[in-house]
Each structure stands twice: as structure tokens, then as C-alpha cells.
Amino acid sequence: MAFLGARARCSAAAAAKVAQRRRLAEDARGPPSPPGSQRAALYVHWPYCEKRCSYCNFNKYIPRGVDEAAVRRCLVTEAQTLLRLSGVRRVESVFFGGGTPSLASPHTVAAVLEAVAQATHLPADSEVTLEANPTSAPGSRLAAFRAAGVNRLSIGLQSLDDTELQLLGRTHSASDALQTLAEARRLFPGCVSVDLMLGLPAQQVGPWLGQLRELLRRCDDHVSLYQLSLERGTALFTQVQQGTLPAPDPELAAEMYQEGRAVLREAGFRQYEVSNFARNGALSTHNWTYWQCGQYLGVGPGAHGRFVPQGAGSHTREARIQTLEPDNWMKEVMLFGHGTRKRVPLGELELTGCEEWEKHKSPLQDRSLDFLSVWRKFWPWGCALTWGSLTRGLRCSWEGLAVLDSLLLDLLSQLQDTWRQRTPSPVPGG
Known part of the structure; x- marks a missing residue:
């Protein structure tokens, strides 16, 4: 029809x-x-x-x-x-x-x-x-x-x-x-x-x-x-x-x-x-x-999703993208039950805000993390980052919300560096 x-x-x-x-x-x-x-x-x-x-x-x-x-x-x-x-x-x-x-x-x-x-x-x-x-x-x-x-x-x-x-x-x-x-x-x-x-x-x-x-x-x-x-x-x-x-x-x-x-x-x-x-x-x-980094499933051509594929025996959340072109997507769905074209396991830092982050939040709790450079960059915008002892996280001011996307790029980059420095390299046979 x-x-x-x-x-x-x-x-x-x-x-x-x-x-x-x-x-x-x-x-x-x-x-x-x-x-x-x-x-x-x-x-x-x-x-x-x-x-x-x-x-x-x-x-x-x-x-x-x-x-x-x-x-x-x-x-x-x-x-x-x-x-x-x-x-x-x-x-x-x-x-x-x-x-x-x-x-x-x-x-x-x-x-x-x-x-x-x-x-x-x-x-x-x-x-x-x-x-x-x-x-x-x-x-x-x-x-x-x-x-x-x-x-x-x-x-x-x-x-x-x-x-x-x-x-x-x-x-x-x-x-x-x-x-x-x-x-x-x-x-x-x-x-x-x-x-x-x-x-x-x-x-x-x-x-x-x-x-x-x-x-x-x-x-x-x-x-x-x-x-x-x-x-x-x-x-x-x-x-x-x-x-x-x-x-x-x-x-x-x-x-x-x-x-x-x-x-x-x-x-x-x-x-x-x-x-x-x-x-x-x-x-x-x-x-x-x-925005709370919850799980979501993406259905249909080109849809995106982020979830843990437990049915495949995995315990790691993945980012998934379905096949873009509708006719090809339909062929894959009819053959395999779904048209997932790309699967990317998410790293620890990308799980910020999810339940898994509870196990890996030490970089955020470390007061030695150099947030000062981030503050200086965005201070002219009236952007303030404050640590909330009750919320156990960072809060952006109303003025700073206007530049939040740019702010997060710098902040996450710092967190990435800190996480890598503190995560020991795997030992062969260990």
C-alpha cells in the first residue's frame, strides 16, 4: 500500500x-x-x-x-x-x-x-x-x-x-x-x-x-x-x-x-x-x-541506539547504527531480523551518567583534576562550574549552558587523559 x-x-x-x-x-x-x-x-x-x-x-x-x-x-x-x-x-x-x-x-x-x-x-x-x-x-x-x-x-x-x-x-x-x-x-x-x-x-x-x-x-x-x-x-x-x-x-x-x-x-x-x-x-x-545517558534502541533505516546487547552475551554498552538506505535495510531485516550496520563498544568515559559510571567516577571526584583551564576559557561567558557534594557531579550555570557543547569537549578531553593515566596497561597473561 x-x-x-x-x-x-x-x-x-x-x-x-x-x-x-x-x-x-x-x-x-x-x-x-x-x-x-x-x-x-x-x-x-x-x-x-x-x-x-x-x-x-x-x-x-x-x-x-x-x-x-x-x-x-x-x-x-x-x-x-x-x-x-x-x-x-x-x-x-x-x-x-x-x-x-x-x-x-x-x-x-x-x-x-x-x-x-x-x-x-x-x-x-x-x-x-x-x-x-x-x-x-x-x-x-x-x-x-x-x-x-x-x-x-x-x-x-x-x-x-x-x-x-x-x-x-x-x-x-x-x-x-x-x-x-x-x-x-x-x-x-x-x-x-x-x-x-x-x-x-x-x-x-x-x-x-x-x-x-x-x-x-x-x-x-x-x-x-x-x-x-x-x-x-x-x-x-x-x-x-x-x-x-x-x-x-x-x-x-x-x-x-x-x-x-x-x-x-x-x-x-x-x-x-x-x-x-x-x-x-x-x-x-x-x-x-x-541527556541522562539512558539506554535507547534505534529502529528503522539509519536509526541510532545505545544499549547492552545481553542476548548476545555482552556486558558492554554499544553504540549501534542501522543501515541507512531503506531498501537495503529491509533486505537485512528480512534476512537477520535487524539491519544493524555498525556496532561500536563504548569506552568507560563514554558511559558517563550511566549506571556503569558508578564504578568509574574517580576522575570526577579527584580535586586535582585541572578544571581551572576550562574555567578560564569560559569565564568571559559567565560560565561557572561548581561541584555538588549532594549530586556528586558538576553543575553548569544558566549562562554557561549556552556554551555547554564546547565546554564538554574540553572537559571530557581532560577526563580522558586522566583516566588513561590512572588505568594500568594490561599485563600479558595477567
């Missing part, structure tokens, strides 16, 4: 069946798994889009006669395989990303969720997020996704300026975006996230802040601010390289980000990571899992 142009219909009866199957699957496994058991988030990648936006270099494809039923079967199979391989007993969030997963049929979403619920414990109130573009998510379709089991939406508005949307190659207008947002809030009250981009060519601080304030008058309780990154191979990168577009001004982008953070804080939003802001407790469980 080709998915483009199709409008799968999930009736109330079908929705009830989905919910009933999930409850029966939970009942069959008994009560929720106890604390300390294997937990993970699940990311599902839908690789298809109507068109490629001018800034995007994600793993996505323009469909040519896609057999969605076949893709669905492979997504279900790979989810079942990786859940079995990982030994995960509880999935705490599911995120359908892409690509444009709102182009998939709600039946595909329901099938994946049902497979997860049968393979492991998926609590009825688990966060299930779907990324949606305004042009592929009219109200009736959003309602069908809700019936399929989605309870949170992430809407790619990107801008409330039609000229900027055209520059970005988006297929929707500002009016489309606001209409979709209003419909989403009606169907998913308190559970709608919106994206807004900053740092576009020729973009100015004042008009962009006006967009943000307009969005705050209409949005829900979760906002993501993303700075444009010019990626090689994209149309925008080429236009800037050829001089047909001005290069984005990094100083203006930094000002937008700082001013935007202040506006959001004034509106009651808490910044819980570099790009994401939430109020009224609406932070994303899935995002938080990533």
Missing part, C-alpha cells in the same frame, strides 16, 4: 482494540518491572519525506512507490529483535521521528506500539511522540494518530515568516503552521512541542523575537530552539558558498539564542537542555533519557 495520498482511518472501535491489546499484553506480564530492571527508550525512524528541505542532511528519502505494509513489517520485526537482544523489560518512551513520520499511516504506528507492548512492558501512560509537519497532519489525521496510541506531538513549524519558510524549502505557510498547532493543542492538550529555528541568512534579532513572542501566545508547554547548521551537500550550503545568500552571522545567532532564552524564562519555561524548554512539567521523557 503506497502511503502518499492515503488517509488511513482509525475508528473508535479500532482505537479501543489497540488499547485493549496493550492492556492485555501488560496483564499477561504481570505488574510493572521493579526498579533497577532493564529500561530503555525506543526511537523509530520513518525515512520518507514529500521533499528535501534546503537545510536538511538527515537520513531521508523521497518515496517512489513505497510498499508501506512491507516497511511496517520490517519495523515491527526489528523492534522485536532489538528488544529481545537488549533484554529490555520496560520501554518508558517511544519517539517516531524522521523523515516525516506523519506521512506514515496510523496503522503503522499502532502496529509498532502493539509489537512493543507484546515484547516488553509498555505502560499505558508511556510518552509516545510523533513528529508532524503541518502539511501532512490535518486534524482528522492527527485524531487517527491519537487513536493509534500517540499521546504527544512534535510539530516542525521552524518559522512564522513565509519568506523564511520558502528559504528553508518548507511546504507549509505560517498560516498552515498556526492552524495545525491549534488543532494539535485541541487533540493533545499539554502535550504539543514546537520547533523554531534561528540564525538563518539575513535573519535579524528583533523580527525573530517577534516570532517567538507570537508563538508563545499560541503554543503549548514545550518549545525547541534550533540554530541553523549549514551542512555540506544541502541547497542552503551551496547557495551560501556561491554567494547567492549571505552567510549566517554567528554573533546575531548567539544574540537570538540568549534573548530567546530570556523570553522563554520570563514566560515560565525551564531550560532542561541546550535546545529544549518546558513549563508545567512538560519536559520530554524521551529527550531526558538521552
Whole structure:
């Protein structure tokens, strides 16, 4: 069944069946798994889009006669395989990303969720997020996704300026975006996230802040601010390289980000990571899992995951990447049950924040570690690193959060050096 142009219909009866199957699957496994058991988030990648936006270099494809039923079967199979391989007993969030997963049929979403619920414990109130573009998510379709089991939406508005949307190659207008947002809030009250981009060519601080304030008058309780990154191979990168577009001004982008953070804080939003802001407790469980270095499984073409493959007898967490190209990925899934293309065992330092780090946290506890050079580098930004005796870790100030990505590169480099100095070389035969 080709998915483009199709409008799968999930009736109330079908929705009830989905919910009933999930409850029966939970009942069959008994009560929720106890604390300390294997937990993970699940990311599902839908690789298809109507068109490629001018800034995007994600793993996505323009469909040519896609057999969605076949893709669905492979997504279900790979989810079942990786859940079995990982030994995960509880999935705490599911995120359908892409690509444009709102182009998939709600039946595909329901099938994946049902497979997860049968393979492991998926609590009825688990966060299930779907990324949606305004042009592929009219109200009736959003309602069908809700019936399929989605309870949170992430809407790619990107801008409330039609000229900027055209520059970005988006297929929707500002009016489309606001209409979709209003419909989403009606169907998913308190559970709608919106994206807004900053740092576009020729973009100015004042008009962009006006967009943000307009969005705050209409949005829900979760906002993501993303700075444009010019990626090689994209149309925008080429236009800037050829001089047909001005290069984005990094100083203006930094000002937008700082001013935007202040506006959001004034509106009651808490910044819980570099790009994401939430109020009224609406932070994303899935995002938080990533930032807390929790396990997550990646299902679908090009998806990433990090988990311990206990089913293979391993005790080391691995970073995994699934095969990128959808047709090749499907062939591998049909042959092997999954399309994992690359497996990389994670080192001790890369496990920072995970349960395994409890065994290896001595470098952080060593007061002789030279954090002073890091402090000096970022002091002009008002960045403060403080040691918390109760949290047993480092805390970054609100000002320093703006440069956290750069800060972590230096800090982790120091930790890497310290760890290597203190880890004895293996002795042959020992």
C-alpha cells in the first residue's frame, strides 16, 4: 500500500482494540518491572519525506512507490529483535521521528506500539511522540494518530515568516503552521512541542523575537530552539558558498539564542537542555533519557541506539547504527531480523551518567583534576562550574549552558587523559 495520498482511518472501535491489546499484553506480564530492571527508550525512524528541505542532511528519502505494509513489517520485526537482544523489560518512551513520520499511516504506528507492548512492558501512560509537519497532519489525521496510541506531538513549524519558510524549502505557510498547532493543542492538550529555528541568512534579532513572542501566545508547554547548521551537500550550503545568500552571522545567532532564552524564562519555561524548554512539567521523557545517558534502541533505516546487547552475551554498552538506505535495510531485516550496520563498544568515559559510571567516577571526584583551564576559557561567558557534594557531579550555570557543547569537549578531553593515566596497561597473561 503506497502511503502518499492515503488517509488511513482509525475508528473508535479500532482505537479501543489497540488499547485493549496493550492492556492485555501488560496483564499477561504481570505488574510493572521493579526498579533497577532493564529500561530503555525506543526511537523509530520513518525515512520518507514529500521533499528535501534546503537545510536538511538527515537520513531521508523521497518515496517512489513505497510498499508501506512491507516497511511496517520490517519495523515491527526489528523492534522485536532489538528488544529481545537488549533484554529490555520496560520501554518508558517511544519517539517516531524522521523523515516525516506523519506521512506514515496510523496503522503503522499502532502496529509498532502493539509489537512493543507484546515484547516488553509498555505502560499505558508511556510518552509516545510523533513528529508532524503541518502539511501532512490535518486534524482528522492527527485524531487517527491519537487513536493509534500517540499521546504527544512534535510539530516542525521552524518559522512564522513565509519568506523564511520558502528559504528553508518548507511546504507549509505560517498560516498552515498556526492552524495545525491549534488543532494539535485541541487533540493533545499539554502535550504539543514546537520547533523554531534561528540564525538563518539575513535573519535579524528583533523580527525573530517577534516570532517567538507570537508563538508563545499560541503554543503549548514545550518549545525547541534550533540554530541553523549549514551542512555540506544541502541547497542552503551551496547557495551560501556561491554567494547567492549571505552567510549566517554567528554573533546575531548567539544574540537570538540568549534573548530567546530570556523570553522563554520570563514566560515560565525551564531550560532542561541546550535546545529544549518546558513549563508545567512538560519536559520530554524521551529527550531526558538521552541527556541522562539512558539506554535507547534505534529502529528503522539509519536509526541510532545505545544499549547492552545481553542476548548476545555482552556486558558492554554499544553504540549501534542501522543501515541507512531503506531498501537495503529491509533486505537485512528480512534476512537477520535487524539491519544493524555498525556496532561500536563504548569506552568507560563514554558511559558517563550511566549506571556503569558508578564504578568509574574517580576522575570526577579527584580535586586535582585541572578544571581551572576550562574555567578560564569560559569565564568571559559567565560560565561557572561548581561541584555538588549532594549530586556528586558538576553543575553548569544558566549562562554557561549556552556554551555547554564546547565546554564538554574540553572537559571530557581532560577526563580522558586522566583516566588513561590512572588505568594500568594490561599485563600479558595477567
